[in-house]
Amino acid sequence: MGRIIVITSGKGGVGKTTCTANLGTALARNGRSVALMDADFGLRNLDLLLGLENRVVYTALEVLAGQCRLEQALVRDKRQNDLVLLPAAQNRNKDAVTPEQMKQLAYALTKKYDYVLIDCPAGIEMGFQNAIAAADEAIVVTTPEISAVRDADRVIGLLEANRIKNVKLIINRIRPAMVQSNDMMSVSDVQEILSIPLLGIIPDDERVIVATNRGEPLVLSEVESLSKMALNNIVQRIEGKTVDFLDLNAAHDTLFSRFRRLFKSKS
Amino acid sequence: MISELIEKLFFGSDSSNSRDQVKRRLKFVLAHDRADLTPAMMESMRRDILEVVSRYVEIDMDSLNVSLESDQRTTALIANLPILRIKNEPMPLEDLDSLA
Numbered sequence: 001m002g003r004i005i006v007i008t009s010g011k012g013g014v015g016k017t018t019c020t021a022n023l024g025t026a027l028a029r030n031g032r033s034v035a036l037m038d039a040d041f042g043l044r045n046l047d048l049l050l051g052l053e054n055r056v057v058y059t060a061l062e063v064l065a066g067q068c069r070l071e072q073a074l075v076r077d078k079r080q081n082d083l084v085l086l087p088a089a090q091n092r093n094k095d096a097v098t099p100e101q102m103k104q105l106a107y108a109l110t111k112k113y114d115y116v117l118i119d120c121p122a123g124i125e126m127g128f129q130n131a132i133a134a135a136d137e138a139i140v141v142t143t144p145e146i147s148a149v150r151d152a153d154r155v156i157g158l159l160e161a162n163r164i165k166n167v168k169l170i171i172n173r174i175r176p177a178m179v180q181s182n183d184m185m186s187v188s189d190v191q192e193i194l195s196i197p198l199l200g201i202i203p204d205d206e207r208v209i210v211a212t213n214r215g216e217p218l219v220l221s222e223v224e225s226l227s228k229m230a231l232n233n234i235v236q237r238i239e240g241k242t243v244d245f246l247d248l249n250a251a252h253d254t255l256f257s258r259f260r261r262l263f264k265s266k267s
Numbered sequence: 268m269i270s271e272l273i274e275k276l277f278f279g280s281d282s283s284n285s286r287d288q289v290k291r292r293l294k295f296v297l298a299h300d301r302a303d304l305t306p307a308m309m310e311s312m313r314r315d316i317l318e319v320v321s322r323y324v325e326i327d328m329d330s331l332n333v334s335l336e337s338d339q340r341t342t343a344l345i346a347n348l349p350i351l352r353i354k355n356e357p358m359p360l361e362d363l364d365s366l367a
Contacts, residue, residue: 146289146296153297156340182284189286193293195339 002035002110005117005238006135008159010151012122014143015172018208018218019231020119021049023139025217026235027115028083035074035113037106038088039131040121041096047087050077051215061089064101070108079220084113094126099133106134124158132159137166139199143173144185153194168199170234175204176248187245200234202227203248298335302342309335316346325352 007020017040024036037060038046047053058073063086070086077083086105089096102118109116120131132138138159142152152169159167171190178184187201205227211218219231226246233243304312313333320326327349336345 146293149293150296150300154300157301179286182286185286185289189290193290193297 002033002113002116003137004106004110004135005115005137005139006039006120006132006164007117007139007141008120008128008131008155009122009141009148010124010155011142011148014141014148015202015208016122016141017045017049017119018212019139019141019170019172019202020046020117022217022219022231023235023238024083024115024117025050025077025080026219026232027117027238028077028080029219030235030239031082032114032239033082033112034080034115034117035084035086035109037086037102037109037116037118039102039118039127041088041127041130042090042093043121044088044090046119047075047085048215049212049217050085052077052085053215056087059087059089060105061092061096063105064097070105079216094121094130097130099130102130103134124154128155128158132162132164135164137168138164139168139170140194140196141170141172142190142194144171144179144187144190149185149190149193156194156196167196169194169196170200170202171198172202173204174201174248180249187248198245199237200230201245201248202230202234203246294337295334298337298342301337301340302335304335309333312344317348320348322358323354324350325354327351 028034058068074084121127142148179186236243332347
Protein backbone atom coordinates (compact mmCIF):
# COMPACT_ATOMS: atom_id res chain seq x y z
CA MET A 1 0.00 0.00 0.00
CA GLY A 2 1.31 3.41 -0.95
CA ARG A 3 1.55 6.46 1.30
CA ILE A 4 -1.01 9.21 0.82
CA ILE A 5 0.43 12.68 1.49
CA VAL A 6 -1.52 15.92 1.08
CA ILE A 7 0.39 19.13 0.33
CA THR A 8 -1.45 22.09 1.76
CA SER A 9 -0.95 25.67 3.01
CA GLY A 10 -4.14 27.62 3.59
CA LYS A 11 -2.88 30.68 1.75
CA GLY A 12 -2.54 30.59 -2.02
CA GLY A 13 0.63 31.34 -3.93
CA VAL A 14 3.14 30.00 -1.41
CA GLY A 15 4.33 27.16 -3.64
CA LYS A 16 2.09 24.15 -2.95
CA THR A 17 1.72 23.10 -6.56
CA THR A 18 5.40 23.77 -7.33
CA CYS A 19 6.37 21.60 -4.35
CA THR A 20 3.96 18.84 -5.39
CA ALA A 21 5.32 18.76 -8.95
CA ASN A 22 8.95 18.78 -7.81
CA LEU A 23 8.61 16.30 -4.94
CA GLY A 24 6.64 13.92 -7.16
CA THR A 25 9.21 14.16 -9.94
CA ALA A 26 12.13 13.72 -7.53
CA LEU A 27 10.50 10.70 -5.85
CA ALA A 28 9.96 9.11 -9.27
CA ARG A 29 13.60 9.80 -10.15
CA ASN A 30 14.52 8.02 -6.94
CA GLY A 31 12.88 4.90 -8.32
CA ARG A 32 9.48 5.23 -6.65
CA SER A 33 6.17 5.00 -8.44
CA VAL A 34 4.20 8.17 -7.85
CA ALA A 35 0.65 9.33 -8.58
CA LEU A 36 -0.08 13.05 -8.29
CA MET A 37 -3.70 14.05 -7.66
CA ASP A 38 -4.79 17.59 -8.45
CA ALA A 39 -7.51 18.40 -5.91
CA ASP A 40 -7.95 21.95 -7.16
CA PHE A 41 -11.18 21.50 -9.13
CA GLY A 42 -11.95 24.55 -11.23
CA LEU A 43 -8.46 26.05 -10.87
CA ARG A 44 -6.16 23.21 -11.82
CA ASN A 45 -2.49 24.01 -12.41
CA LEU A 46 -0.49 20.90 -11.65
CA ASP A 47 -0.73 19.81 -15.31
CA LEU A 48 0.94 23.08 -16.34
CA LEU A 49 3.84 22.80 -13.92
CA LEU A 50 4.55 19.30 -15.22
CA GLY A 51 4.17 20.41 -18.83
CA LEU A 52 1.40 17.87 -19.34
CA GLU A 53 -1.49 20.22 -20.17
CA ASN A 54 -1.76 18.96 -23.76
CA ARG A 55 -2.10 15.37 -22.71
CA VAL A 56 -5.10 15.70 -20.42
CA VAL A 57 -8.01 13.77 -21.92
CA TYR A 58 -10.13 12.65 -18.97
CA THR A 59 -10.24 13.98 -15.42
CA ALA A 60 -11.12 12.61 -11.99
CA LEU A 61 -14.76 13.54 -12.63
CA GLU A 62 -15.12 11.21 -15.62
CA VAL A 63 -13.61 8.41 -13.57
CA LEU A 64 -16.13 9.00 -10.78
CA ALA A 65 -19.00 9.21 -13.26
CA GLY A 66 -17.96 5.85 -14.72
CA GLN A 67 -17.28 7.39 -18.13
CA CYS A 68 -13.74 6.05 -18.19
CA ARG A 69 -11.48 3.78 -16.19
CA LEU A 70 -9.00 5.24 -13.69
CA GLU A 71 -6.04 4.11 -15.84
CA GLN A 72 -7.44 5.99 -18.83
CA ALA A 73 -7.55 9.28 -16.93
CA LEU A 74 -3.98 9.02 -15.64
CA VAL A 75 -1.54 11.13 -17.66
CA ARG A 76 1.90 9.56 -17.80
CA ASP A 77 4.83 11.97 -17.43
CA LYS A 78 6.95 12.56 -20.53
CA ARG A 79 10.24 12.15 -18.67
CA GLN A 80 9.53 9.82 -15.73
CA ASN A 81 7.82 6.59 -16.62
CA ASP A 82 6.79 5.97 -13.03
CA LEU A 83 5.06 9.32 -12.55
CA VAL A 84 1.38 9.85 -13.39
CA LEU A 85 -1.06 12.71 -12.92
CA LEU A 86 -4.76 12.41 -12.18
CA PRO A 87 -6.06 15.78 -13.41
CA ALA A 88 -8.84 17.76 -11.79
CA ALA A 89 -11.76 19.02 -13.87
CA GLN A 90 -11.31 22.62 -14.94
CA ASN A 91 -14.91 23.41 -15.91
CA ARG A 92 -16.46 22.57 -12.53
CA ASN A 93 -16.09 23.82 -8.97
CA LYS A 94 -15.02 22.32 -5.65
CA ASP A 95 -18.49 20.95 -4.90
CA ALA A 96 -18.28 18.62 -7.91
CA VAL A 97 -16.66 15.92 -5.72
CA THR A 98 -17.13 14.68 -2.16
CA PRO A 99 -14.54 13.62 0.45
CA GLU A 100 -15.78 10.03 0.06
CA GLN A 101 -15.13 10.09 -3.68
CA MET A 102 -11.64 11.52 -3.16
CA LYS A 103 -10.92 8.68 -0.74
CA GLN A 104 -12.13 6.16 -3.28
CA LEU A 105 -9.77 7.53 -5.95
CA ALA A 106 -6.77 7.86 -3.63
CA TYR A 107 -7.19 4.36 -2.18
CA ALA A 108 -7.43 2.91 -5.69
CA LEU A 109 -4.14 4.65 -6.56
CA THR A 110 -2.31 3.37 -3.45
CA LYS A 111 -2.72 -0.18 -4.75
CA LYS A 112 -0.41 0.54 -7.68
CA TYR A 113 1.76 3.44 -6.55
CA ASP A 114 4.28 3.87 -3.73
CA TYR A 115 3.23 7.48 -3.20
CA VAL A 116 0.00 9.38 -3.81
CA LEU A 117 0.64 13.13 -3.46
CA ILE A 118 -2.46 15.31 -3.30
CA ASP A 119 -2.16 18.96 -4.33
CA CYS A 120 -4.62 20.81 -2.10
CA PRO A 121 -6.35 24.03 -3.23
CA ALA A 122 -5.95 27.24 -1.24
CA GLY A 123 -8.57 27.95 1.42
CA ILE A 124 -10.14 25.79 4.10
CA GLU A 125 -13.52 25.09 2.51
CA MET A 126 -14.85 22.14 0.54
CA GLY A 127 -11.77 21.78 -1.66
CA PHE A 128 -9.57 21.50 1.43
CA GLN A 129 -11.89 18.95 3.04
CA ASN A 130 -11.81 16.90 -0.16
CA ALA A 131 -8.03 17.05 -0.43
CA ILE A 132 -7.31 15.95 3.14
CA ALA A 133 -10.02 13.25 3.35
CA ALA A 134 -7.83 10.38 2.19
CA ALA A 135 -4.46 11.57 3.53
CA ASP A 136 -2.62 9.99 6.45
CA GLU A 137 0.23 12.48 6.24
CA ALA A 138 0.37 16.18 5.44
CA ILE A 139 3.05 18.61 4.31
CA VAL A 140 2.27 22.23 5.15
CA VAL A 141 4.02 24.73 2.88
CA THR A 142 4.51 28.28 4.11
CA THR A 143 6.66 31.34 3.39
CA PRO A 144 8.23 33.59 6.05
CA GLU A 145 5.39 36.12 5.77
CA ILE A 146 2.81 36.99 8.40
CA SER A 147 -0.28 36.05 6.36
CA ALA A 148 1.17 32.74 5.13
CA VAL A 149 2.24 31.71 8.65
CA ARG A 150 -1.11 32.64 10.14
CA ASP A 151 -2.95 30.61 7.51
CA ALA A 152 -0.53 27.70 7.97
CA ASP A 153 -1.28 27.73 11.69
CA ARG A 154 -5.01 27.53 11.02
CA VAL A 155 -4.50 24.65 8.60
CA ILE A 156 -2.31 22.78 11.12
CA GLY A 157 -5.14 23.10 13.64
CA LEU A 158 -7.66 21.76 11.13
CA LEU A 159 -5.40 18.85 10.16
CA GLU A 160 -5.06 17.91 13.83
CA ALA A 161 -8.82 18.16 14.27
CA ASN A 162 -9.19 15.80 11.30
CA ARG A 163 -6.86 13.31 12.99
CA ILE A 164 -3.96 13.67 10.59
CA LYS A 165 -1.10 13.06 13.00
CA ASN A 166 1.93 13.20 10.76
CA VAL A 167 2.14 16.90 9.80
CA LYS A 168 5.44 18.39 8.63
CA LEU A 169 6.55 21.84 7.56
CA ILE A 170 8.26 23.21 4.46
CA ILE A 171 9.38 26.84 4.66
CA ASN A 172 9.60 28.17 1.13
CA ARG A 173 11.10 31.31 -0.44
CA ILE A 174 13.55 32.24 2.25
CA ARG A 175 15.74 35.22 1.40
CA PRO A 176 18.86 34.80 3.57
CA ALA A 177 20.10 38.35 2.99
CA MET A 178 16.80 39.76 4.29
CA VAL A 179 16.89 37.45 7.32
CA GLN A 180 20.39 38.65 8.10
CA SER A 181 19.35 42.27 7.97
CA ASN A 182 16.42 41.45 10.29
CA ASP A 183 13.80 42.14 7.66
CA MET A 184 12.46 38.61 7.32
CA MET A 185 11.60 35.85 9.78
CA SER A 186 14.21 33.10 9.90
CA VAL A 187 13.54 29.36 9.63
CA SER A 188 13.74 28.99 13.39
CA ASP A 189 11.42 31.98 13.93
CA VAL A 190 8.71 30.36 11.80
CA GLN A 191 9.28 26.89 13.19
CA GLU A 192 9.19 28.15 16.76
CA ILE A 193 5.85 29.83 16.09
CA LEU A 194 4.21 26.89 14.28
CA SER A 195 5.91 24.20 16.41
CA ILE A 196 5.62 21.25 14.03
CA PRO A 197 8.58 19.20 12.74
CA LEU A 198 10.53 20.76 9.87
CA LEU A 199 10.71 18.79 6.63
CA GLY A 200 12.62 21.29 4.52
CA ILE A 201 13.70 24.83 3.77
CA ILE A 202 13.78 26.18 0.23
CA PRO A 203 15.48 29.47 -0.70
CA ASP A 204 13.74 31.97 -2.94
CA ASP A 205 14.91 31.28 -6.48
CA GLU A 206 14.10 32.90 -9.83
CA ARG A 207 14.88 29.61 -11.54
CA VAL A 208 11.54 28.31 -10.25
CA ILE A 209 9.77 30.83 -12.51
CA VAL A 210 11.86 29.78 -15.49
CA ALA A 211 11.13 26.11 -14.76
CA THR A 212 7.41 26.89 -14.56
CA ASN A 213 7.57 28.76 -17.88
CA ARG A 214 9.04 25.66 -19.48
CA GLY A 215 6.74 23.16 -17.77
CA GLU A 216 9.74 21.29 -16.46
CA PRO A 217 10.13 20.85 -12.68
CA LEU A 218 13.31 22.37 -11.28
CA VAL A 219 14.59 19.05 -9.92
CA LEU A 220 15.10 17.92 -13.54
CA SER A 221 17.31 20.90 -14.39
CA GLU A 222 20.91 20.16 -15.33
CA VAL A 223 22.16 23.15 -13.40
CA GLU A 224 22.85 22.58 -9.72
CA SER A 225 21.19 25.10 -7.43
CA LEU A 226 20.46 25.44 -3.73
CA SER A 227 16.72 25.20 -4.37
CA LYS A 228 17.13 21.99 -6.34
CA MET A 229 19.31 20.57 -3.56
CA ALA A 230 16.71 21.63 -0.99
CA LEU A 231 13.94 19.77 -2.86
CA ASN A 232 16.05 16.63 -3.26
CA ASN A 233 16.88 16.74 0.45
CA ILE A 234 13.17 16.89 1.27
CA VAL A 235 12.61 13.77 -0.80
CA GLN A 236 15.38 11.99 1.12
CA ARG A 237 13.68 12.93 4.39
CA ILE A 238 10.27 11.74 3.12
CA GLU A 239 12.01 8.44 2.40
CA GLY A 240 13.10 8.30 6.02
CA LYS A 241 16.74 9.35 5.70
CA THR A 242 18.37 11.94 7.94
CA VAL A 243 19.80 14.81 5.91
CA ASP A 244 21.17 18.03 7.41
CA PHE A 245 19.32 21.22 6.56
CA LEU A 246 21.05 23.53 4.10
CA ASP A 247 23.02 26.44 5.49
CA LEU A 248 21.46 29.20 3.45
CA ASN A 249 23.58 31.82 5.14
CA ALA A 250 26.76 30.50 3.59
CA ALA A 251 26.05 32.04 0.21
CA HIS A 252 25.58 35.45 1.72
CA ASP A 253 28.40 35.34 4.16
CA THR A 254 30.42 38.47 4.34
CA LEU A 255 33.09 39.46 6.79
CA PHE A 256 30.55 41.83 8.24
CA SER A 257 27.89 39.19 8.88
CA ARG A 258 30.42 36.74 10.28
CA PHE A 259 31.66 39.41 12.65
CA ARG A 260 28.09 40.01 13.69
CA ARG A 261 27.37 36.33 14.32
CA LEU A 262 30.53 36.10 16.41
CA PHE A 263 29.05 38.61 18.82
CA LYS A 264 25.70 36.86 18.85
CA SER A 265 27.13 33.44 19.61
CA LYS A 266 29.08 34.81 22.54
CA SER A 267 25.97 36.10 24.25
CA MET B 268 23.81 42.49 27.66
CA ILE B 269 27.14 43.73 26.33
CA SER B 270 26.59 42.03 23.01
CA GLU B 271 23.23 43.75 22.72
CA LEU B 272 24.91 47.06 23.36
CA ILE B 273 27.55 46.34 20.73
CA GLU B 274 24.77 45.30 18.32
CA LYS B 275 23.06 48.61 18.86
CA LEU B 276 26.26 50.63 18.63
CA PHE B 277 27.72 49.03 15.55
CA PHE B 278 24.75 47.78 13.63
CA GLY B 279 22.03 50.12 14.73
CA SER B 280 19.58 47.27 15.25
CA ASP B 281 17.01 47.43 17.99
CA SER B 282 13.80 45.67 18.85
CA SER B 283 11.88 47.75 16.31
CA ASN B 284 13.26 45.93 13.26
CA SER B 285 10.57 44.48 11.04
CA ARG B 286 11.54 40.89 11.89
CA ASP B 287 10.85 41.40 15.60
CA GLN B 288 7.71 43.32 14.78
CA VAL B 289 6.28 40.59 12.60
CA LYS B 290 7.05 37.95 15.24
CA ARG B 291 5.29 39.97 17.91
CA ARG B 292 2.25 40.58 15.71
CA LEU B 293 2.08 36.92 14.70
CA LYS B 294 2.33 35.62 18.25
CA PHE B 295 -0.48 37.91 19.33
CA VAL B 296 -2.79 37.08 16.45
CA LEU B 297 -2.11 33.32 16.69
CA ALA B 298 -2.83 33.20 20.40
CA HIS B 299 -6.26 34.61 19.64
CA ASP B 300 -6.82 32.46 16.54
CA ARG B 301 -5.95 29.31 18.47
CA ALA B 302 -8.08 30.12 21.49
CA ASP B 303 -11.00 31.05 19.26
CA LEU B 304 -12.23 33.57 21.85
CA THR B 305 -14.18 36.54 20.56
CA PRO B 306 -13.06 40.01 21.70
CA ALA B 307 -16.40 40.29 23.54
CA MET B 308 -15.72 37.04 25.43
CA MET B 309 -12.19 38.20 26.25
CA GLU B 310 -13.53 41.48 27.61
CA SER B 311 -16.21 39.79 29.69
CA MET B 312 -13.66 37.32 31.10
CA ARG B 313 -11.29 40.17 31.91
CA ARG B 314 -14.03 41.97 33.80
CA ASP B 315 -14.96 38.86 35.79
CA ILE B 316 -11.33 38.21 36.75
CA LEU B 317 -10.85 41.78 37.92
CA GLU B 318 -14.03 41.59 39.91
CA VAL B 319 -12.87 38.55 41.87
CA VAL B 320 -9.33 39.80 42.39
CA SER B 321 -10.64 43.18 43.52
CA ARG B 322 -12.32 41.50 46.46
CA TYR B 323 -8.88 40.88 47.96
CA VAL B 324 -6.56 43.55 46.61
CA GLU B 325 -6.74 46.96 45.04
CA ILE B 326 -5.42 46.83 41.48
CA ASP B 327 -3.78 49.57 39.46
CA MET B 328 -6.45 49.83 36.78
CA ASP B 329 -4.26 51.92 34.48
CA SER B 330 -1.36 49.53 34.06
CA LEU B 331 -3.01 46.11 34.17
CA ASN B 332 -2.70 43.73 31.27
CA VAL B 333 -4.67 40.59 30.44
CA SER B 334 -3.71 38.79 27.25
CA LEU B 335 -3.41 35.44 25.53
CA GLU B 336 -0.02 33.96 24.72
CA SER B 337 0.78 30.89 22.75
CA ASP B 338 3.76 28.59 23.07
CA GLN B 339 4.32 25.12 21.60
CA ARG B 340 0.71 25.09 20.36
CA THR B 341 -0.63 25.62 23.89
CA THR B 342 -2.41 28.83 24.70
CA ALA B 343 -2.15 30.50 28.11
CA LEU B 344 -4.00 33.39 29.65
CA ILE B 345 -1.43 35.80 31.04
CA ALA B 346 -2.62 38.43 33.49
CA ASN B 347 -0.39 41.11 34.92
CA LEU B 348 -2.30 42.92 37.65
CA PRO B 349 -0.17 45.40 39.62
CA ILE B 350 -1.35 45.54 43.24
CA LEU B 351 -1.70 48.93 44.88
CA ARG B 352 -2.93 47.82 48.28
CA ILE B 353 -3.92 44.64 50.08
CA LYS B 354 -7.36 44.67 51.61
CA ASN B 355 -7.66 43.67 55.25
CA GLU B 356 -10.48 41.29 54.64
CA PRO B 357 -12.19 40.08 51.46
CA MET B 358 -15.00 42.28 50.27
CA PRO B 359 -18.30 40.41 50.57
CA LEU B 360 -19.69 39.10 47.29
CA GLU B 361 -22.85 41.22 47.36
CA ASP B 362 -20.81 44.44 47.29
CA LEU B 363 -19.21 43.47 43.98
CA ASP B 364 -22.04 44.89 41.93
CA SER B 365 -21.11 48.36 43.02
CA LEU B 366 -17.68 47.93 41.39
CA ALA B 367 -18.99 46.99 37.97
